[in-house]
Amino acid sequence: MTDGKWQKGQLIKRYKRFLADVVTADGDTLTLHCPNTGSMRHCIVEGSDCWYSRSDSKTRKYPHTWEVATTPTGHLAGINTARANGLVRAALEAGVIEPLAGYPQIRAEVRYGSENSRIDFLLSGETGNCYVEVKNVTLMEAAGEGLFPDAVSTRGSKHLRELMATVQAGHRAVLLFCVQHTGVEWVSPADAIDPAYGQNLREAAAAGVEILAYRARIEPEHSRILLSEALPVRL
Known part of the structure; x- marks a missing residue:
């Protein structure tokens, strides 16, 4: 089950292909699952706004999923x-x-x-x-x-x-x-x-x-x- 409401954060970095760190609205650092096997070329700007969802599954190591990124041109990209x-x-x-x-x-x-x-x-x-x-x-x-x-x-x-x-x-x-x-x-x-x-x-x-x-x-x-x-x- 997934919480339907997305949360907003600021991207710190993507790494190890399937992970990304963000700063939450409360100022905490959170590790997200990055559901994108591609290069995500021209989709990532460190420090930019991003949005993520949350799963209630008890089996997931990283319950939060990166959904939307802000691109270098200021547009939005759905990266899931x-x-x-x-x-x-x-x-x-x-x-x-x-x-x-x-x-x-x-x-x-x-x-x-x-x-x-x-x-x-x-x-x-x-x-x-x-x-x-x-x-x-x-x-x-x-x-x-x-x-x-x-x-x-x-x-x-x-x-x-x-x-x-x-x-x-x-x-x-x-x-x-x-x-x-x-x-x-x-x-x-x-x-x-x-x-x-x-x-x-x-x-x-x-x-x-x-x-x-x-x-x-x-x-x-x-x-x-x-x-x-x-x-x-x-x-």
């Missing part, structure tokens, strides 16, 4: 990558993602493909099946430009191959960028970080995989993040 699929599911159910409307059945984590993958969402309806892979975006280099991935991602390239094979088998396949960064205005492949992924993404688009991007509205004062608007994808 575990929330991305939940954001997308809520948006699907609310009809926010218009290109994916019309599928009454939504199944998560369905095994598929020749490379032993799990698709994030399998949508089903009268028009057939639609396979949706979700990728979380928090990296902004130039103003407005969201990039994926923020580190070399062989797993991401594998997912693109699986999506292309799905299209070849006659199904609809979608790669959906879940943008948890309030400053991002469009999304592009991070060719300077992972050129292979960029090449594979363009090949996937040419093969019929649909590439979508939706930006989240981040409201730490209300302890919530919601996908709210479509963004262009520039390949």
Whole structure:
């Protein structure tokens, strides 16, 4: 069980990949779980405002989880990558993602493909099946430009191959960028970080995989993040 209300603190540092220290509103130092396996490039400013949640689980060594960071440009970034699929599911159910409307059945984590993958969402309806892979975006280099991935991602390239094979088998396949960064205005492949992924993404688009991007509205004062608007994808 998780306490729904987020608390505000000031970031001291992130370290050992999965930990971060913050100063609480009461002036205490608290160690948080950092639920992000990526580099978190351009997401961290020591001394900046951040927000965290608390779990009531008795088995967790670190009951508090880092949720939102303030970036070097002053924007907010949702750094809890575990929330991305939940954001997308809520948006699907609310009809926010218009290109994916019309599928009454939504199944998560369905095994598929020749490379032993799990698709994030399998949508089903009268028009057939639609396979949706979700990728979380928090990296902004130039103003407005969201990039994926923020580190070399062989797993991401594998997912693109699986999506292309799905299209070849006659199904609809979608790669959906879940943008948890309030400053991002469009999304592009991070060719300077992972050129292979960029090449594979363009090949996937040419093969019929649909590439979508939706930006989240981040409201730490209300302890919530919601996908709210479509963004262009520039390949």
